[in-house]
Amino acid sequence: MITRFSSFLFFPVLLFLGACDKAALPLDPDAPVAVEEIVVLSQTGATSILSGQTLQLTASILPANASNLSVTWSISDPTTALINNTGLVTALIAGTVTAKATANDGSGISGSFTLTIENEPSGDPLAIYKKIYGATAIYQDGQYVVIKSEDLPDHKSPYYLGTQWESTMYEDYNGNNSQFNLNPNRIKKQNLTFKLPLNPTPASNPQSTPLGSIGISLNGVPFYNQYAGPNNQPLTFEVNSFDQAYGHPQMSGQYHYHWEPLYLTANFGEDALLGFLLDGYPVYGPMENGQSVTNGQLDAYHGHSHATLEFPQGTYHYHITDQDPYINGSGFYGVPGTVTN
Numbered sequence: 001m002i003t004r005f006s007s008f009l010f011f012p013v014l015l016f017l018g019a020c021d022k023a024a025l026p027l028d029p030d031a032p033v034a035v036e037e038i039v040v041l042s043q044t045g046a047t048s049i050l051s052g053q054t055l056q057l058t059a060s061i062l063p064a065n066a067s068n069l070s071v072t073w074s075i076s077d078p079t080t081a082l083i084n085n086t087g088l089v090t091a092l093i094a095g096t097v098t099a100k101a102t103a104n105d106g107s108g109i110s111g112s113f114t115l116t117i118e119n120e121p122s123g124d125p126l127a128i129y130k131k132i133y134g135a136t137a138i139y140q141d142g143q144y145v146v147i148k149s150e151d152l153p154d155h156k157s158p159y160y161l162g163t164q165w166e167s168t169m170y171e172d173y174n175g176n177n178s179q180f181n182l183n184p185n186r187i188k189k190q191n192l193t194f195k196l197p198l199n200p201t202p203a204s205n206p207q208s209t210p211l212g213s214i215g216i217s218l219n220g221v222p223f224y225n226q227y228a229g230p231n232n233q234p235l236t237f238e239v240n241s242f243d244q245a246y247g248h249p250q251m252s253g254q255y256h257y258h259w260e261p262l263y264l265t266a267n268f269g270e271d272a273l274l275g276f277l278l279d280g281y282p283v284y285g286p287m288e289n290g291q292s293v294t295n296g297q298l299d300a301y302h303g304h305s306h307a308t309l310e311f312p313q314g315t316y317h318y319h320i321t322d323q324d325p326y327i328n329g330s331g332f333y334g335v336p337g338t339v340t341n
């Protein structure tokens with residue numbers, strides 16, 4: 001109503017102006033109405049989607065009575081996402097793209113929408129645990145992942161001496177500890193069953209770690225804590241029986257690492273994911289971003305939280321360092337699962 005009234009009111013003025021300047025005749029009822037603004041929104045309101053998904057974008061054109069309401073869609077990086085002529089985006093890979101709707105009326109007006117594409121999380125909740133290549137079985141049991149291991153290290157060791165695997169797996173001590181002293185134990189096949197929470201949670205009252213297995217490394221060999229025996233006996237003398245991979249067997253032949261598993265860090269890198277403790281939190285090597293991790297960078301449990309290669313959303317994780325307590329500090333940060341043999 002108001003528009004009509006205004007037009008009527010100004011009609012004589014327009015006639016006057018028309019005589020001077022044809023281009024200044026916006027209210028000529030037959031003149032094209034140009035697009036002034038385009039607002040691009042997503043139909044669902046989402047500003048991020050997973051790779052492989054689609055998202056419908058809509059372009060609202062102002063004024064609503066613009067003569068040409070059609071737009072042309074384009075996208076900033078067609079290797080990251082595609083867009084069709086109706087504004088449907090198909091996300092290809094992780095990244096950030098800007099979708100643009102440009103008016104087809106020659107006005108040069110456009111509207112844009114920035115979209116973040118994230119990688120689809122693995123559909124397999126056990127995928128991360130399958131890095132434990134030494135496991136003999138990995139399966140889900142309710143809220144736990146069950147990991148079985150025979151605890152036969154896949155690297156050579158002087159502790160294969162006199163065993164059925166001696167011909168292929170025995171190797172004389174060739175480490176750099178002049179005090180090395182082969183202990184009387186020999187590697188025996190174990191039947192370890194680890195049950196780790198699939199969704200680790202911080203403990204309200206963190207428990208100290210037990211003697212024996214406190215976690216499992218990639219090759220199926222268990223991690224032990226920083227003590228040699230009951231009442232927190234230090235590793236002082238025990239370290240002289242660590243073989244060239246920094247492992248050794250205890251009395252029942254259970255081979256284990258209290259220190260950096262040298263064979264694993266040599267193969268996978270000093271900054272690699274090396275295994276998990278019983279609370280389900282991952283254990284990383286002694287380097288991070290090209291720097292040695294120091295105990296001072298870690299909390300009382302020997303860990304800290306940030307994004308890692310395997311956990312881009314961030315996670316609490318332990319680091320192995322070359323200083324006591326080496327793998328774990330004063331107990332499990334999270335609620336631990338169980339281990340049986």
Ligand SMILES: [Zn+2]
Pocket residue numbers: 224228238248250256258
């Ligand atoms: Zn030991």
Ligand SMILES: [Zn+2]
Pocket residue numbers: 284288304306317319
């Ligand atoms: Zn870290």
